Amino acid sequence: MPRLVYPLLIALGVILIFWKITLSGQFTWMNGDDIVHQVLPWLQMQAREWHRGHFPLLDPFHWAGQSLIGQTLPGATFPLNWVLFVLPMTHGRLQTPILNGYFVFIHILGAWAMYALLRSIRLVPPVAALAAVAFGAGGFMATVDWPQMLNGAIFLPIVILFWLRFFRAPGRFVFAALAGAAGGFSVLSGHHSSPIIILTAVAGVTAYMLFERRLTRRRVACYAVGAGFFGLFFFLLSAAQSLPATEYWRVAYRFINTKEPVTFDQQIPFLLHRHFSLNPASLPGIIVNGFHRDAALNPFLGVGLAALAAIGFAAYRAPLYARLFLFLAVFSLFLAIGEDSLLHGIFFARFPLFEKLRNPSMLILGVHFSLIVLAAMGLDAVRLGKVNREWGTWLTRIGGGAFALLLALYLFDPAKAVLQSNFAQFAVFVTGLGVILLTRAKTGAKTLLVAALVIAEIGANSTKGFPDREMGFVNFQALSSNDDVAAFLLAQRRGTPFRITVDSSITPKNFGAWHGIEQVNGDVGMSINMFRDHWRPEVPQLLSARYHVGPTSRLPGQLRRFTGKSGVSVWESAEYAPWVWTAHSFERITEGQLTDRYAPGWPALRDHVFALQGAAPPSICNRADTVHLTDLRPEYGRVEASMACDGILVYSSAVLPGWAATVDSKPAPILEAYGKLLAVSVPAGRHTIEFRYAPRSVWLGALLSLSGFIAAAIWWWIDGRGGPVFRGFRRPNTA
Numbered sequence: 001m002p003r004l005v006y007p008l009l010i011a012l013g014v015i016l017i018f019w020k021i022t023l024s025g026q027f028t029w030m031n032g033d034d035i036v037h038q039v040l041p042w043l044q045m046q047a048r049e050w051h052r053g054h055f056p057l058l059d060p061f062h063w064a065g066q067s068l069i070g071q072t073l074p075g076a077t078f079p080l081n082w083v084l085f086v087l088p089m090t091h092g093r094l095q096t097p098i099l100n101g102y103f104v105f106i107h108i109l110g111a112w113a114m115y116a117l118l119r120s121i122r123l124v125p126p127v128a129a130l131a132a133v134a135f136g137a138g139g140f141m142a143t144v145d146w147p148q149m150l151n152g153a154i155f156l157p158i159v160i161l162f163w164l165r166f167f168r169a170p171g172r173f174v175f176a177a178l179a180g181a182a183g184g185f186s187v188l189s190g191h192h193s194s195p196i197i198i199l200t201a202v203a204g205v206t207a208y209m210l211f212e213r214r215l216t217r218r219r220v221a222c223y224a225v226g227a228g229f230f231g232l233f234f235f236l237l238s239a240a241q242s243l244p245a246t247e248y249w250r251v252a253y254r255f256i257n258t259k260e261p262v263t264f265d266q267q268i269p270f271l272l273h274r275h276f277s278l279n280p281a282s283l284p285g286i287i288v289n290g291f292h293r294d295a296a297l298n299p300f301l302g303v304g305l306a307a308l309a310a311i312g313f314a315a316y317r318a319p320l321y322a323r324l325f326l327f328l329a330v331f332s333l334f335l336a337i338g339e340d341s342l343l344h345g346i347f348f349a350r351f352p353l354f355e356k357l358r359n360p361s362m363l364i365l366g367v368h369f370s371l372i373v374l375a376a377m378g379l380d381a382v383r384l385g386k387v388n389r390e391w392g393t394w395l396t397r398i399g400g401g402a403f404a405l406l407l408a409l410y411l412f413d414p415a416k417a418v419l420q421s422n423f424a425q426f427a428v429f430v431t432g433l434g435v436i437l438l439t440r441a442k443t444g445a446k447t448l449l450v451a452a453l454v455i456a457e458i459g460a461n462s463t464k465g466f467p468d469r470e471m472g473f474v475n476f477q478a479l480s481s482n483d484d485v486a487a488f489l490l491a492q493r494r495g496t497p498f499r500i501t502v503d504s505s506i507t508p509k510n511f512g513a514w515h516g517i518e519q520v521n522g523d524v525g526m527s528i529n530m531f532r533d534h535w536r537p538e539v540p541q542l543l544s545a546r547y548h549v550g551p552t553s554r555l556p557g558q559l560r561r562f563t564g565k566s567g568v569s570v571w572e573s574a575e576y577a578p579w580v581w582t583a584h585s586f587e588r589i590t591e592g593q594l595t596d597r598y599a600p601g602w603p604a605l606r607d608h609v610f611a612l613q614g615a616a617p618p619s620i621c622n623r624a625d626t627v628h629l630t631d632l633r634p635e636y637g638r639v640e641a642s643m644a645c646d647g648i649l650v651y652s653s654a655v656l657p658g659w660a661a662t663v664d665s666k667p668a669p670i671l672e673a674y675g676k677l678l679a680v681s682v683p684a685g686r687h688t689i690e691f692r693y694a695p696r697s698v699w700l701g702a703l704l705s706l707s708g709f710i711a712a713a714i715w716w717w718i719d720g721r722g723g724p725v726f727r728g729f730r731r732p733n734t735a
Contacts, residue, residue, distance in 0.1 A: 006129045010115055011108045013133040013455070018107065020463045021100040027466040028096070028473050029103055029145055036475040037523050039147065040094075041510035042074040043084065047094050048516060049634070050085035057658075058693050060634040061512035062522035063530040064499075064543050064654040064677065069241070069698060070248025071525040075148050075190030077241045077705075080106070106147060110154035111136025114369075117157040118376050120165065121321050127383060130451045131376035134458055139301045139368035142462035149362075152194025155186035156369055159198050160205060166226050167209045170219060174719040176226035177233045181712040184237025188705075194365070195238070196357045200347070201366050202230070204331040208324050236708025243701035247657050252527045256358055261531070268355045270339075273348060276359040277338025286367075287430075289461050290422045297361040299336075300461060301368050303430045304454040305375040307395060312377030315386045322377060325370040332366025375454075382437070383447040392437030399431025429457050478507035479514065485549060485564040486515035492547075493517070497579045497632055499652075501540050503550025506568065511549065520545050529676045530654050532594060538601035542674060544652050546576045577602050577652065579632070580639050582625040582682070583609045584647045586616035586671075594675050609648050609679060614671040616681045621645035635693035643684045651678040651691050658695030663687055 020027035030040060046068075049056040056076065059068040069076045084102045089095065114135035118128035135141065135157070144150055162179035166172060183202070187195045206227075213219065235242075246264070253261035258269055276296040285292030287303040309329075316322035334343040338360035347354045357363075381387050406424055436449045467473060489500060499518040502511045512519025520540045533539060537555055547561070548554040548571040558571035585608045589597065597610055609616070623644035631638040637651055648671065653659070655672045661680045662668055664687050673679035678691055 006125045007112055007115065010111045010129050010132050010136070013129075014108045014111055014137045015104060017133070017137040017455070017459045017462050018104050020466050020468075022104055026468045027463070028100075028476055029466055030096075030099065031467050031473050031476045032145055033475060035145060036479060036507060037509040038073070040099075040479065041508050041513035043081070043099075044094055045513040045516070046074060046076060046081070047085040047087075047089060048092065050082070051089065054634070056634060057695070057698055058634045059513065059524065060653075061517065061519050062510070062524045063520060063526055063534075064652060065634070065656070065693075066252070066525055066527060066530075066654065067244065067248040067656055067658070067695070070244045070252070070695075072190050072192065072241060072245045073148055073525075075151065075188075077188045078151055078190060079188075080109075080151060081147075103145075103147065106150045106154065107136045107141055109136075110141050110150070110157075113154050113157040114372070117161040118373065120161050121373075123376050123380055124383070126447075126451075127376055127380045130379060130454065131372050134305055134375065134454060135369065135372045137462050138305070138458040139372065140297075140365040142458075143298045143300065146191065148189055148191035149194055151189035152186040152191055153197070153365055155182050155194070156198050156201060156365065158182040159186075160201060160369075163202055163205055163230070167205075167213075170222035170226060172719065173226055173229050174715045176229040177712055177715060180230035180233035180235075181237045181708060183230070184234040184239075184705075184708065187234075187238035188241045190241070192353075192356055193359065193362045196353060197363055197365050200335060200354070200363065201328060201332065201369070204328045204366070205324065207331075208327045212320065212324075233708055233712055236704050236711070239701040239704035239708070240698075240706075241701065243697040243704070244695060247695060247697040248525070248527075251529075251657060252525050253531050254525065261526075263528070268358050270348065270355075272358050273344070273355070273360055274339045276361055277340065277344075278333075278336040278361040278364060280337055280340055283333075288422055288426045289464070296359055297364060299361070299364045299367075301371060302454070302457045302461065303426050304433055304450075304457045305372060307391075307430065307433055308376075308378030308382075308450070308454070309371040309374035310378070311381055311387055311391055312374040312379075314391075315381035316377045322374065325373045329367050329370035329374070332363050332370065336360050336363035336367060379447065379450060379454075382450050383443055385443045387437060389438060392434045395430050395434030396438065397434075399427050399434055402427035402430065425457075425460065429453060475507060481566045482506065482511070482549070482564055482568050483515075485562065485566075485568055485570060486511075486517060488562040488564075488570055489517050489547060489549075490515070497544070497629070498546035498576065499540075499544045500547045500549055501545050501554055503548070503552075503554070503568075505551065506549060518544075527654055527656060529672065532591075532675055533598055536595070536598050538598045538605075541573065541576045541602040542598070542605060542676075544577050544579055545573065547572055575602050577606070579652045580627050580629050580637075580649065581606060582627055582641065582643065582647045582649050583607050584619045584621045584645060585609065586611070586618055586648055588613070588615065591675075598674075605674065609650065609671070609673045610675070611672050611679070612675055614669060616648050616671060617646055619646045621647065637691045639689045640686075641682055641689055642686045643682050645684050647682055647684075648673070648679050649682045649689055650674075651680075651689075653678050653691065653693075656693070658697070659691060659693050661692075662690045665690075 015022050021029055046056055056068050059066050068074055075081045087098050111132040115128050115132035118131055159179050159182045162175045166175035183198050186198055249264035253263060255261045256272060278299060282292035282299060285299045286301050287306050289300040292299055313322050313326050334341045335347060338344050344360060432453050436446060499520050501520045508514050509523040520543050548558060551568060553571040555573060558573050560569050561572045562570040587610045589610045591612060621644050625644050626642040628640045630640050641649055650673045654676060655678055659670060659678060661670050663680060663682055668680040671679040680689060
């Protein structure tokens with residue numbers, strides 16, 4: 001029971017720092033553009049399917065069906081998300097209190113992970129707990145609001161914990177395997193940024209340890225074997241997400257803020273790394289909130305933690321860990337500043353996947369992580385009375401200078417001085433820390449005061465960007481503004497299935513996923529076949545787009561069928577393709593001919609199928625076929641067809657790796673009808689045609705991840721259990 005005291009205190013600390021969404025109910029973290037347009041619809045869609053007893057592999061709500069698990073960002077393979085998906089919903093929607101709890105719990109997990117690391121390097125529980133709260137509720141974890149990124153970032157302390165444990169005992173390969181397993185688990189979170197940052201941190205730690213240690217042939221061999229186990233278990237644990245993602249992105253485009261999207265095999269243009277670099281002029285923003293120049297990510301950590309990090313290094317620079325984490329902070333910083341760093345250029349040019357990061361400023365995670373470890377050492381130095389009074393003198397002088405600058409600015413321009421609240425906050429906290437260090441109080445009281453000041457600074461900044469109701473949750477509230485429009489559309493689905501198009505001004509852009517209505521367009525990944533000529537007005541008609549949702553019609557001839565309270569209307573097209581149809585004419589064409597072939601539009605395209613591959617025998621048929629769609633699910637469709645002659649049956653779902661078709665239970669080759677849709681050749685007579693989406697990459701990946709998890713657990717149980725992280729330990733004289 002005593003072991004649970006500090007983890008519970010850590011959780012309480014994080015909850016209190018996030019009081020705006022845990023206690024007040026007047027604020028929200030869910031108002032950002034990406035959160036509203038992408039993240040919440042993805043979570044809502046998956047929760048809806050889980051409540052139906054279905055694990056979704058395919059996203060049927062965009063572009064005729066795109067791989068949900070392959071897009072990675074929906075976080076379909078992350079276990080914490082599974083817990084969210086099975087929790088109660090209200091009127092079919094995820095509850096705001098539950099989403100708030102989910103968001104805060106991610107930060108608690110990150111804090112617990114940091115606590116485990118700090119205990120493993122022999123820092124006492126109170127110090128480790130304070131620094132753990134700082135990591136979980138401050139810095140990177142407070143700046144980023146994407147759950148996918150946060151879910152991956154929380155594994156950084158665990159990976160470094162086990163990787164350092166391996167370097168302390170190179171023959172204990174179980175720790176290398178556990179480090180790789182934790183890194184691989186971070187991939188399941190859904191976003192690639194955090195796993196890449198974790199790998200760069202591992203590279204930094206490895207580089208330093210190789211420099212620090214005397215290298216013998218035996219030791220080098222041990223390190224090489226350990227790296228092999230790290231890589232093996234990283235691959236195994238990540239396979240449930242990485243294999244489906246690799247399969248999907250090889251046939252899909254990634255949209256990355258460039259003029260044209262890129263494929264998986266194309267290198268990310270350096271232009272993006274330049275644009276999203278952390279400008280060196282923004283470095284003061286690490287200690288003064290808001291002082292960052294054109295930075296894609298706010299680098300703020302806090303002057304209290306930064307000062308304690310400097311104190312920690314000065315007090316413990318002889319022991320290994322202080323030098324190691326200072327090196328890792330500098331190493332991460334040189335990667336984060338991007339274009340201004342030679343190190344970043346070498347990584348971009350030579351290291352696989354690093355260029356996929358796209359946003360080098362995200363590497364501030366490694367800087368914050370390292371500085372917080374050093375700050376924990378600094379707080380421990382305060383506890384032990386190892387801090388020279390000169391630190392207090394210098395910090396007080398810096399604070400006095402900051403106040404003098406504010407006073408001068410006020411005398412020169414009072415209006416501007418009033419606006420410098422962040423700089424005034426810096427002056428208060430740096431002066432306060434200096435005064436505390438100058439006092440002759442007992443070390444216990446001094447440590448408590450320093451800890452309180454650090455928590456106060458974190459609490460003053462971590463939730464600063466959360467809007468309150470008086471400011472208006474413009475994006476978040478707009479999620480429900482068109483519920484009546486969605487209700488009208490859902491009522492029409494009782495007949496034949498159809499899709500909709502949604503105007504770009506509608507919130508959310510992923511309107512279909514949010515409301516459970518198949519949508520043609522949307523803010524998601526997009527397979528290459530769907531991207532071809534998607535701008536042509538004829539394409540949505542070919543994809544069964546019956547209605548358009550928007551303030552005005554999308555195509556000539558569309559009739560207004562409903563207008564919601566928000567003023568958004570539903571417009572119906574007179575002509576659109578059904579979900580299933582047959583044709584008796586086939587032509588194989590080249591990609592260059594595709595654009596012109598769409599020109600006639602629907603229904604002219606109905607009787608003539610063209611494709612870029614495959615073959616189907618032409619037939620002239622004077623009688624009509626009969627087709628009935630008897631079962632329609634996201635990953636399955638069954639059609640009963642009575643074919644008057646040999647022909648082609650078209651099923652309105654995008655061709656992707658993983659789809660398979662059968663005719664009377666016998667495998668049938670898939671044709672990519674119109675360069676986009678599933679189709680099969682069907683002989684004359686009565687037949688049952690089935691389409692199934694079951695990518696082998698999903699099942700193989702799940703098997704590999706489960707096997708890796710079991711293997712790591714058994715290996716730990718046999719060889720690694722009972723280590724200091726799990727038993728607690730005494731603090732030696734050095735950190």
